[in-house]
Amino acid sequence: MLTKILETKKEEIASLTIPDPYQGERRSLKAYLTRRGSQAHVIAEVKKASPSKGVIREDFNPLEIALSYESGGADAISVLTDVTYFQGNREYLTEIKKHVKIPVLRKDFIVDPLQVEESEALGADAILLIAAALEPEKLKELYDLAYNKGMECLVEVHSSQELEELMNVFTPEIIGVNNRDLSTFVTSLEVTEKTGSLIPAESVFVSESGIHEPKDLERVAKAGANAVLVGESLMRQRDPGEAVKRLKGETLHDED
Ligand SMILES: O=P(O)(O)OC[C@@H](O)[C@@H](O)c1c[nH]c2ccccc12
Numbered sequence: 001m002l003t004k005i006l007e008t009k010k011e012e013i014a015s016l017t018i019p020d021p022y023q024g025e026r027r028s029l030k031a032y033l034t035r036r037g038s039q040a041h042v043i044a045e046v047k048k049a050s051p052s053k054g055v056i057r058e059d060f061n062p063l064e065i066a067l068s069y070e071s072g073g074a075d076a077i078s079v080l081t082d083v084t085y086f087q088g089n090r091e092y093l094t095e096i097k098k099h100v101k102i103p104v105l106r107k108d109f110i111v112d113p114l115q116v117e118e119s120e121a122l123g124a125d126a127i128l129l130i131a132a133a134l135e136p137e138k139l140k141e142l143y144d145l146a147y148n149k150g151m152e153c154l155v156e157v158h159s160s161q162e163l164e165e166l167m168n169v170f171t172p173e174i175i176g177v178n179n180r181d182l183s184t185f186v187t188s189l190e191v192t193e194k195t196g197s198l199i200p201a202e203s204v205f206v207s208e209s210g211i212h213e214p215k216d217l218e219r220v221a222k223a224g225a226n227a228v229l230v231g232e233s234l235m236r237q238r239d240p241g242e243a244v245k246r247l248k249g250e251t252l253h254d255e256d
Pocket residue numbers: 045047107108156178187208209210211229230231232233
C-alpha cells in the first residue's frame with residue numbers, strides 16, 4: 001500500500017503548485033503536547049476516509065469537526081490532506097488553521113522539499129515524516145528544512161528497528177510510534193509497548209492509531225507515551241468534541 005501511495009505522490013509532486021503563503025503565526029506542537037493543565041495530551045485527527053476503512057464519516061465538515069475537537073480539549077489537530085486515499089484536501093488545513101488556536105499538523109506522505117514548502121504556505125505548524133517512506137538521511141534533510149521554516153515534525157516509526165536506524169542518524173524531538181501495521185492495517189498497542197523503551201526521555205513520544213477508549217490511552221501512557229494521535233474512533237462519534245473529552249477523562253497522569 002505504501003509503495004502505491006508513494007507512486008501517486010510522485011505524480012502529484014510533478015505538478016505541484018505552491019499556494020499563496022499563509023501569513024499568520026506558527027504554534028509549537030511540542031509545547032502543546034507537553035503543556036501542563038492537560039493530563040492526557042490528544043492530537044485529534046480530521047479524517048474522512050482511509051484505505052483500510054473506506055469512508056469513516058459521511059457527514060463531514062472539516063472545520064466544524066476541528067472546532068468541536070478544540071472545544072473538547074484537544075491539544076492539537078491533525079488534518080489529512082491526501083486526496084486520493086484519505087479524501088482529504090490541503091484547503092481543509094488552511095481553513096482549520098485560520099480558525100483554531102491550537103497547533104495544526106499536516107498529515108500526508110511528504111517525501112520532497114517542495115511539499116515542505118507547500119506545507120509552510122498552507123499554514124501548517126507541523127508535518128508528518130514517515131520513516132518507512134524515507135531513508136534516514138533524506139528524512140533528516142526534510143526535517144531540517146521544516147524546522148528552518150519555523151515548523152516542527154512528527155517523525156513516525158513502526159518498529160524498534162526503524163527507530164534504531166533513524167537514531168543512528170539523529171534523534172527527532174517528536175517521535176510517533178504507529179500501532180498500525182502498514183501492510184495488514186491491523187493495529188496493536190503492543191507496538192507502542194515494545195518500542196516505547198527505546199524512545200529517549202527528551203523526545204516527545206506520541207502513540208498513533210488504534211486508540212478507542214480511555215483504557216487504551218492509559219495503556220500507552222504506561223508505556224511512556226506523552227500523547228496519542230486519534231482519528232477513527234473520534235470521527236465515528238456524532239459529537240467529536242464530546243468524544244475527545246470522554247477519551248481524556250481522568251485517566252492519564254503526567255508526573256508534573
Ligand atoms: O484512525 P486511527 O486508528 O485513530 O489512527 C490515526 C492516525 O494514527 C492514522 O490516521 C495515521 C497514522 N500514520 C499515518 C500516516 C498516513 C495516514 C494516516 C496515518
